[in-house]
Amino acid sequence: MTHQFAVVDLETTGNSPKSGERIIQFSAVIIDEGKIIDQYSTFINPEIPIPAFIEELTGIHDEMVNDAPTFKEVAAEIYSLLHDRIFVAHNVLFDLNFLKGEFENAGYPAFHVSALDTVEMAKILLPTAYSYKLIDLAEYFSFVHDRPHQADSDAYVTAEILLKFTELARSLPLVTLEKLTELSPALKSNVDMFFREILKEKRHQISDLPLDLEVFRGIAIRKDSLKAAPHEYRVNSSYPYTPEDKEKVISKYIKNYQKRNGQFEMMDAVHDSFEKSTHSVIEAGTGVGKSLAYLIPCIFFAVQRQKKVIISTYTTQLQEQLLQNEINAVKKMVSLPFEAALLKGRNHYPNMFKFEQSLKEEDLQYDSVLTKMQLLVWFTKTNTGDMDELNLSSGGKIYWNRIKQDGWHLSHTRDPWAHKDFYLQARQNAEQANIIITNHSMLLADIEKDNRILPDYEYAVIDEAHHFERSARQYFGLSLKYVACKFLLSKAKSSDNQSLLPRLYSLLSKSESIEEVEAAHLNSILISLEEDLDVLFQLLSQLFLKSTKAKQKQFQKLQIRLDSIRQQEPRWKAVQMCAERVVSSLKSSRGVIYERIKKAEKNNKTLSEKHQSLIEEAYTFMEEWTKLEENVRHLFVMPEKGTVIWLEGDTRSLPNSLYIRSQPVTVQDTLAEKFFGKMKSTVLTSATLTINHSFRYFMDEIGLASFQNVIIKQIDSPFNYKKNAKLIIPNDIPEIRKVSTLEYAEAMASHLIPIAQATKGRMLVLFTAYDLLRLTYDLMKQSGLLDDYLLIAQGISAGSRTKLTKNFQRFEKSILFGMNSFWEGIDIPGEDLSCLVMVRLPFSPPDEPLTEAKNEYMKQLGKNPFSAYALPEAVLRFKQGFGRLIRTESDKGLVIVFDRRIETTAYGKEFIRSIPPVSIHHSSLNEILEIVDTWL
Structure with a gap:
């Protein structure tokens, strides 16, 4: 240069x-x-x-x-x-x-x-x-x-x-x-x-253009990567039934392979489940190698029986890992011709026609311009078109929402990019694949719709199955946020030339005169709608502040169940009347806008590409508009039975932070009827499904309790927890229920500081309440005794969970304070993590809306809410938290549980019985420091 x-x-x-x-x-x-x-x-x-x-x-x-x-x-x-x-x-x-x-x-x-x-x-x-x-x-x-x-x-x-x-x-x-x-x-x-x-x-x-690229309509993209269909013939290679055969298959391409009997046991359980067309539930402890344990029998079954098998996971990380690592490893292990494909919802993929047209617009909005530039470079690299590959800003995600793939409302034959569409290509790959990897939300979306996205299937593996019930509640639930409502309304406003309606009017005006009275009528509806939306959220904010007043000194981010407000608050009627007006305005404006779209489509038979893109965008907008109307109706006007509805927000930024959410209290009947009842065989697996060696709670929650002949397997971790881990319960800490939050935080800090010094950091401290996390963090930071340590705290330090974890691993002397999401799903192997601290047993607050509704539901069934719901949920989360410490065979560390209820209550034994056998020490601070010094 x-x-x-x-x-x-x-x-x-x-x-x-x-x-x-x-x-x-x-x-x-x-x-x-x-x-x-x-x-x-x-x-x-x-x-x-x-x-x-x-x-x-x-x-x-x-x-x-x-x-x-x-x-x-x-x-x-x-x-x-x-x-x-x-x-x-x-x-x-x-x-x-x-x-x-x-x-x-x-x-x-x-x-x-x-x-x-x-x-x-x-x-x-x-x-x-x-x-x-x-x-x-x-x-x-x-x-x-x-x-x-x-x-x-x-x-x-x-x-x-x-x-x-x-x-x-x-x-x-x-x-x-x-x-x-x-x-x-x-x-x-x-x-x-x-x-x-x-x-x-x-x-x-x-x-010359690189061989793997092509230029189509002025945009450079990678050439189609449609995978060849696997050979459709029955192969002679048979499933490895004996331990010797299994070891021969797996050890081929895994360096330093060590035989794992638990892995072989799981392989046979998955194989039997598919062959006998029955469901199975398998808890596989850390280190069993469950991904290979279900993939190998799945692949043999899929190829030999010519059946598609779905693998569903909760995290994107595991999906990518399966496709890039395990699937490639199995391809080398077995002599079977098979293909695997990753398929996500269509909103994960771009509509290339919309993107192309957006490039032609004069755009001075920084985030959308930057995102367009990112996409132009990305299209020269990506084989999938999956947005999860991208690192987009929040403004970039708004632009993506405009150009995402959401189907064709006119006709895909009118889209010049249709034959290069990433989503269609992903679906074609899935149609030709034996193994299809997807996520829980996609799986649930597919059972609800007439036009299914996934190919026909009757066999599935649900990995990370402890999340499946929660995913179902979230999927079948509703959500409404003030900022999102205002943003959608801004798309329709006729005062903004970049908004949808002015551009739609512009298209119509070329074919017919738009009467001012009609435009004024729609504008007046939209003005009324915006006013009513503002009033609705103002009323909700007032009720939220009043109902959470007692908690506001401790917390800013709060939740309040709407049931209690409806029963006790006389002003609720005003909320409902306002919501009815919002629904009416949404319905009226939807009719007018839809009529405009149909006119534009009808009167412009030879639509230019610009206008075709505009109409596609308008139909997408109408889907969002209709969804908003349905949400307001079901949340305020006609709430569905069996659901819990609540408000959540930050008291410092109302109404912008305000959410209204609803979820079904239970999904067991829905899953039993619409999913498990229609499947021949489903394998559900995770490292945390049992409570004191019983699957009963998980089976009830997931809807499998009523099914016959379900295969049940609990496969222990091969790791030597007795040798590599110690569980310490401090005996000189006050009982949490007998002191104030500040006093407990002071006791925590006075113990954690010397322990952190002894372990040289490498400590993960898990909390269940943000106020206690904040107090403990502040006390440790202000002590001046940890100046050469990096203290990283969720909600205080900037960054996502992944970024905070990476920062923790990067610095030798670091302490990581985490809330709910850190109890599971993070992987910190080796010496990066040597000490795991649980501040409290992870019980959900009894006044949390979903917990409260679930407790009421248990009472209706004649069950004790604590033993039937609160305790099992806490034990499963405790197991997840415990599992953060030992991630590989050579890992070694301490688990310190400061909540003495684990030893002073009868139910505390449930927590101990549900984790692998480990040596337990009831120790004072000085004794803990001696253990750290001699053992770590």
Whole structure:
């Protein structure tokens, strides 16, 4: 490239130069003609103390900068270095604004340069990257980054990343570069300059399109990857019945394979279940190797019997793992011709025609422009078109919602992209596959609809089956949020030229005159609808605040069941009347809008592609509009029997945070009738299905209790828990029910601090209540005894569960505080996790809406709500939490349960009996520290 770049990184005393924060380290790497030619770095005396948290983050302390020059003393050198070069940084506006402020303070003229942000570039050129943090990008490219958060190391890595981005951009097809260049002026940094330069180079080169790409209608995409159908003949290869045969099959392609009798036992159980056309429930402990244990018999059965088998999981991570790892391994193990396909709901895939038309619009909205650029690059990489591959912003997801695939309302024959549609391709692959991998929601959606998405099947494996009942409740439930309602309404508003109705009117006006009176009539309905929606959510917010007043000092995010409000609150009638008006307005406007769409379709027989895309978008909008009407009706006007309805929100941001949700109290009858009753064989498996070795609770909840001849198997983990794990119950902690939350948090912190010091971090602390997590975290942080430890807390530290877990693993001395979602589904093998702490036994709060409704349901059945529901649910979550510690055969660690109810109550034994045999210690703090010291 002809431009010279100065790749800059700063370390500062804080985030705001306007608040008097100063630079403490500066570094610039110079790039010329595509090569790093120089680096300038210096500490800078900020003339103010460096805050403790900055010292902790960067490792830079006051002594390191006391003898360094002030910024004024090096300003001339830095100004000269940056002048006439393109300014590059990771999150460029931060560094640039800081320098501008420092130059101004030093008496220099206004500092103007072209700026390039490597964060923006990363989002475009690496649309599937897990994270765009500098440290994660360095790891992605395997760059050495030995001192993160020090300017010289960060600047050099950023320079290396810029050069890598240059390579990636040059490798893009010409048509993709042209479209990226056309869109890039709407971005925040001068990425357009970068793409123009690359495009200029590309046009002077003659290069063939890579063989795996093609250009269709001006968009470069990967060629169709439709899989060949497997050979449809019965193979002689038979299922490996004996242990010797099983070992011979599995050991072929697994390094250091160790025979697992439990895995063989599970294989036979799955095989018998399918052969005998019966259902089975199999609990397979950690380390059994259940994925292979069900895949191998599934594949033999599917190929030899010419039957499709569905594999359903709860997490996307497991779906990808099955397809990329286990399926590929089994293909090498068995001499059977088979194919496997991953199929998700159509909203996971793009409608390429809608996307193509959206590229032709004048669009200055930052998130949608950035997302278009991400997609253009992604289409040159993806074989699946599955949006789960992408890392989209919240604004990007709004744009995706507009161009997602949701079927054809006109005719797919009118869509020039139909024969290249990712969703149709995924369905074709599924039609030709023996094994189809999907998720619980998709499986449930398929049993509800007449036009089924999945191919016909009668055999299925439901992995992560402990989530299946919850998935069913969520799927059959309803949800309504104020912000989502307002956003949908904004699409219809005639005052916005980018909204749907003005564009639809524009289409109509070419074929007939739209009477002003009609447009005014619809507009007046929409205005009334918006007013009523605002009133509805204002009333709900008032009721929410009144009903949760007693809890607001402890929590901000709260739930309240609507049953109690309806019974006790005289103003509920006003809510219901307002909801009825909303339903009426939605119904009236739906009729008018639908009539407009039909007119547009009828009167424009030779629709341009732009207008065809608009009508498709309008039909999608109508589906969302109709769904909103149904939701309001079923939540407020005509609630269905057997459901629980509740409000949840954050008291600090009402009504924007307000949700109204409903779920069926039980799904057992629905699943028994609509799913299990229509299947020949279903295998349900998980590591946590039993309570004290009994499947009864799970069978009742899932709807299998009434079925005959169900195969039941509990297969223990092969891991030696007696040897590798210890369960410690502190005996010098107060009982949680006898002290205040603050007193309990203080007791927790006083124990956790020395234990964390003894274990050198590597500790996961599981909570059931956010107020206790916050108090414990604050007390430990403020103690000053853990200054060299990284404390990461869900709801306090920024990031998703996955990001928090990765940060925890990245730092040697780290402590992770987690709530509900951390009790299961996270995998931290090896020495990264040596100590697991459970602050309380994981009982759901009795006033939680679903728990309250479930308890009432149990009473109606003549059962004790605690023993029939609350205790089994808590035991299963306890088992899930316990399972976070030992993930591999060589893992070793401690489980500390601070809730003494596990030993002081009769029901506490249920928790102990439900986990693998493990040595139990009732110990004081000093004794715990001795155990840690001698054992870990």
